[in-house]
Amino acid sequence: TQLLEQSPQFLSIQEGENLTVYCNSSSVFSSLQWYRQEPGEGPVLLVTVVTGGEVKKLKRLTFQFGDARKDSSLHITAAQPGDTGLYLCAGAQGGSEKLVFGKGMKLTVNP
Amino acid sequence: ETGVTQTPRHLVMGMTNKKSLKCEQHLGHNAMYWYKQSAKKPLELMFVYNFKEQTENNSVPSRFSPECPNSSHLFLHLHTLQPEDSALYLCASSQGQALNTEAFFGQGTRLTVV
Numbered sequence A: 001t002q003l004l005e006q007s008p009q010f011l012s013i014q015e016g017e018n019l020t021v022y023c024n025s026s027s028v029f030s031s032l033q034w035y036r037q038e039p040g041e042g043p044v045l046l047v048t049v050v051t052g053g054e055v056k057k058l059k060r061l062t063f064q065f066g067d068a069r070k071d072s073s074l075h076i077t078a079a080q081p082g083d084t085g086l087y088l089c090a091g092a093q094g095g096s097e098k099l100v101f102g103k104g105m106k107l108t109v110n111p
Numbered sequence B: 001e002t003g004v005t006q007t008p009r010h011l012v013m014g015m016t017n018k019k020s021l022k023c024e025q026h027l028g029h030n031a032m033y034w035y036k037q038s039a040k041k042p043l044e045l046m047f048v049y050n051f052k053e054q055t056e057n058n059s060v061p062s063r064f065s066p067e068c069p070n071s072s073h074l075f076l077h078l079h080t081l082q083p084e085d086s087a088l089y090l091c092a093s094s095q096g097q098a099l100n101t102e103a104f105f106g107q108g109t110r111l112t113v114v
Helices: none
Strands: A005-007 A010-014 A019-024 A031-037 A044-049 A055-058 A061-065 A071-076 A085-092 A099-101 A105-110 B004-007 B010-013 B018-025 B031-037 B044-050 B053-057 B064-070 B073-079 B087-094 B109-113
Touching: A005 A085, A010 A019, A019 A085, A019 A105, A031 A071, A044 A055, A044 A061, A071 A085, B004 B087, B010 B018, B018 B031, B018 B087, B031 B073, B044 B064, B044 B073, B053 B064
Parallel strands: A010 A105, B010 B109
Antiparallel strands: A005 A019, A019 A071, A031 A044, A031 A085, A055 A061, A061 A071, A085 A099, A085 A105, B004 B018, B018 B073, B031 B044, B031 B087, B044 B053, B064 B073, B087 B109
């Protein structure tokens, strides 16, 4: 059973379009992180959300942590080809030393 | 450049070979990690070291043997691997082991076992 489900798993869109990626779980997380991984590179942290209902913005990226701290979303406005990559969510559970990763959402933004 | 360097970037090895992966971090971090990234699977934590001491072994087979001689260097020694061990092996470091601490990843070693 996958602890963190990401959807969609693949997305190919045109430059300028908007998109939302979801990260869902039946478990509660003390914090949740979003990473982006480009081909041939390691993941790079985009944001950490800690408080239920928290919204963080990073330029054209908007991250939201669910009120119950079981899910999160990433919304990208006016996507650019440079946004292409694998978007990973990772959750931390209190009492566990492990950071659990989702499978990721592979985004391709075509010019 | 994340401050975490992994070598080699690519490695092809036979099932009877012995090889080692190297990771070096220049960030002054105390915790270092090995992750395995396979196609169609989530990132899997393998080992955690904090101040050179192993604090986590996520039920990894003994054909993978980690070594952490100091807080800046981490090795993964490989022997008698199986084809299903082919994957991207990622090293990461963080200032502490707090789960909401940012992890800095290296570029990974793409391992192919033939």
